[in-house]
Amino acid sequence: xxxxxxxxxxxxxxxxxxxxxxxxxxxxxxxxxxxxxxxxxxxxxxxxxxxxxxxxxxxxxxxxxxxxxxxxxxxxxxxxxxxxxxxxxxxxxxxxxxxxxxxxxxxxxxxxxxxxxxxxxxxxxxxxxxxxxxxxxxxxxxxxxxxxxxxxxxxxxxxxxxxxxxxxxxxxxxxxxxxxxxxxxxxxxxxxxxxxxxxxxxxxxxxxxxxxxxxxxxxxxxxxxxxxxxxxxxxxxxxxxxxxxxxxxxxxxxxxxxxxxxxxxxxxxxxxxxxxxxxxxxxxxxxxxxxxxxxxxxxxxxxxxxxxxxxxxxxxxxxxxxxxxxxxxxxxxxxxxxxxxxxx
Amino acid sequence: xxxxxxxxxxxxxxxxxxxxxxxxxxxxxxxxxxxxxxxxxxxxxxxxxxxxxxxxxxxxxxxxxxxxxxxxxxxxxxxxxxxxxxxxxxxxxxxxxxxxxxxxxxxxxxxxxxxxxxxxxxxxxxxxxxxxxxxxxxxxxxxxxxxxxxxxxxxxxxxxxxxxxxxxxxxxxxxxxxxxxxxxxxxxxxxxxxxxxxxxxxxxxxxxxxxxxxxxxxxxxxxxxxxxxxxxxxxxxxxxxxxxxxxxxxxxxxxxxxxxxx
Numbered sequence: 001x002x003x004x005x006x007x008x009x010x011x012x013x014x015x016x017x018x019x020x021x022x023x024x025x026x027x028x029x030x031x032x033x034x035x036x037x038x039x040x041x042x043x044x045x046x047x048x049x050x051x052x053x054x055x056x057x058x059x060x061x062x063x064x065x066x067x068x069x070x071x072x073x074x075x076x077x078x079x080x081x082x083x084x085x086x087x088x089x090x091x092x093x094x095x096x097x098x099x100x101x102x103x104x105x106x107x108x109x110x111x112x113x114x115x116x117x118x119x120x121x122x123x124x125x126x127x128x129x130x131x132x133x134x135x136x137x138x139x140x141x142x143x144x145x146x147x148x149x150x151x152x153x154x155x156x157x158x159x160x161x162x163x164x165x166x167x168x169x170x171x172x173x174x175x176x177x178x179x180x181x182x183x184x185x186x187x188x189x190x191x192x193x194x195x196x197x198x199x200x201x202x203x204x205x206x207x208x209x210x211x212x213x214x215x216x217x218x219x220x221x222x223x224x225x226x227x228x229x230x231x232x233x234x235x236x237x238x239x240x241x242x243x244x245x246x247x248x249x250x251x252x253x254x255x256x257x258x259x260x261x262x263x264x265x266x267x268x269x270x271x272x273x274x275x276x277x278x279x280x281x282x283x284x285x286x287x288x289x290x291x292x293x294x295x296x297x298x299x300x301x302x303x304x305x306x307x308x309x310x311x312x313x314x315x316x317x318x319x320x321x322x323x324x325x326x327x328x329x330x331x332x333x334x335x336x337x338x339x340x341x342x343x344x
Numbered sequence: 345x346x347x348x349x350x351x352x353x354x355x356x357x358x359x360x361x362x363x364x365x366x367x368x369x370x371x372x373x374x375x376x377x378x379x380x381x382x383x384x385x386x387x388x389x390x391x392x393x394x395x396x397x398x399x400x401x402x403x404x405x406x407x408x409x410x411x412x413x414x415x416x417x418x419x420x421x422x423x424x425x426x427x428x429x430x431x432x433x434x435x436x437x438x439x440x441x442x443x444x445x446x447x448x449x450x451x452x453x454x455x456x457x458x459x460x461x462x463x464x465x466x467x468x469x470x471x472x473x474x475x476x477x478x479x480x481x482x483x484x485x486x487x488x489x490x491x492x493x494x495x496x497x498x499x500x501x502x503x504x505x506x507x508x509x510x511x512x513x514x515x516x517x518x519x520x521x522x523x524x525x526x527x528x529x530x531x532x533x534x535x536x537x538x539x540x541x542x543x544x545x546x547x548x549x550x551x552x553x554x555x556x557x558x559x560x561x562x563x564x565x566x567x568x569x570x571x572x573x574x575x576x577x578x579x580x581x582x583x584x585x586x587x588x589x590x591x592x593x594x595x596x597x598x599x600x601x602x603x604x605x606x
Contacts, residue, residue, distance in 0.1 A: 001443040001447075001465055001468065001469060001472075001481045001482070002441055002443060002444070002481070002482050003443065003444065003447055003459075003460055003465065004459060004460075005459060006459050009459070083437075083438075084438075087435075087437040088437060089437060089438065214457065215456055215457055216456075217457065218451065218454070218456065218457055218458075219456075221440075221444075221448060222448055222451055224436060224437060224438050224440070225434070225436060225445075225448065226431075226434075226435065228398075228400055228429075228431065229429070229431060229434075231400070231420070232398055232400075232423075232424060232427070232428065232429050233424050233448065233449070233451045233452055233504070234420050234421040234423075234424030234425075234451060234452035235420075235451075236420055274438065274439070278439070278440070278441065278444070279438035279439055279440050280440070280444060282457065282459075
């Protein structure tokens with residue numbers, strides 16, 4: 001009988017970590033000025049921490065790569081957890097509108113925080129709060145039964161997103177953030193102006209969220225069978241759901257507060273990994289964290305280097321990949337998701 | 345007869361859903377090693393009773409006990425080790441392998457995070473053997489028919505190693521071969537000294553595997569006893585509003601043949 005053995009667990013995660021390492025190296029090597037891997041290596045490890053090359057590697061590229069890792073891991077893990085909780089493989093923080101809620105929370109703090117005498121450090125907690133509130137609203141609107149309708153879930157997400165975008169633009173125009181298109185980075189996620197000083201927040205939120213998701217990953221498997229079945233297998237479903245929603249809100253809030261709205265990472269990576277590895281969340285949760293990190297580093301490297309002399313927002317890259325991906329998934333899952341006896 | 349404090353017992357149960365009294369004065373028990381069938385027309389309160397036994401619902405008055413203890417007194421995990429449910433409907437949104445689903449039955453015996461032990465794998469394997477689906481272990485649940493999925497859910501409940509199994513229409517979607525496998529599995533389960541409470545519309549099944557049957561009508565027990573005692577034309581007319589002939593199979597068990605109204 002096939003099952004998740006410790007050996008398989010270790011082998012898969014090691015392979016993914018190697019992949020992540022390779023992508024990180026790529027991200028450090030590639031850029032307007034090409035820096036050979038050996039030089040990157042010496043800048044990182046050999047104490048060659050001075051000179052222009054080392055400055056580029058350590059001062060510019062490494063922080064950016066680190067942030068991309070943190071944001072990618074957060075969004076991807078949050079996607080896996082949402083999919084299990086809502087029992088719907090199409091769930092993604094961006095599609096559900098909870099990223100939009102986080103961005104709205106962040107912008108609200110950015111607009112009003114000055115008046116309250118709060119610095120930028122108050123933005124991640126505000127984004128977390130925005131995300132949590134949106135998630136609770138989502139549960140209220142789309143229903144909380146063991147079968148949340150896929151249609152109402154997706155529609156609610158569309159409406160939340162439209163509302164959040166409008167409210168963001170409104171708040172931004174009130175507070176002068178519209179100038180110089182700074183608002184743009186919130187609406188289409190971007191790591192180029194990411195605040196490395198917030199990396200600590202993101203890392204902290206991610207670690208807490210990820211540990212919670214890992215500890216509850218077996219419960220995620222059982223929740224996929226439905227609330228009543230999970231309860232009868234000994235899962236304290238209400239407590240678990242609350243903890244998991246807090247965990248996802250932490251991860252999404254942190255990611256959004258440094259990078260704005262980067263969509264579809266939580267859809268693409270969990271889906272591909274589920275195809276490759278199967279749906280066991282004990283493996284899928286950590287794999288999605290590593291895979292999401294690698295994916296966003298790769299996308300950001302493309303965003304930085306595709307157009308000479310200019311940068312694309314990484315959110316545009318993920319949306320260009322993710323939009324068609326979502327449509328294909330929706331089409332393929334329609335017979336299951338929307339058919340009577342499916343999740344609707 | 346076994347000691348009064350073993351098995352599952354319902355004592356003077358009353359339940360209302362909204363304004364409607366769904367069950368009243370319901371008293372019966374499922375003793376260890378016994379298969380009890382729960383019969384009655386739609387809306388008679390069968391599923392409500394099953395939900396009470398699973399603690400998915402609490403009675404307004406009366407008590408549900410397992411081994412002499414109120415169900416309320418069990419911790420969630422202790423209850424999951426004692427009672428397993430096979431629901432009618434089992435939508436799984438992700439392509440788990442059948443074997444992985446069966447292994448999930450071991451959850452109440454495991455820690456929060458970790459891997460299955462060799463014992464877990466052996467028990468899951470035995471459960472699948474018992475239901476005749478060992479060959480499905482490495483197939484995705486998405487590729488299975490509704491009946492096969494039902495058997496996988498049944499195997500999961502068996503792997504849970506409960507004292508009591510609750511079955512809601514276990515044979516509803518099954519072909520004859522698989523139906524026999526399920527009947528065999530329920531009997532085998534009872535032979536190990538555990539109890540089973542089976543909701544069914546299939547009177548043939550009830551007669552074949554149940555040691556006793558309880559017939560519900562409008563929320564009260566209208567008859568209980570062995571299948572031969574209970575499956576009589578007058579009870580069937582009262583419970584289901586049908587006219588039926590009751591014949592005897594070679595082993596003496598009753599066979600119900602409904603008449604068509606002319």
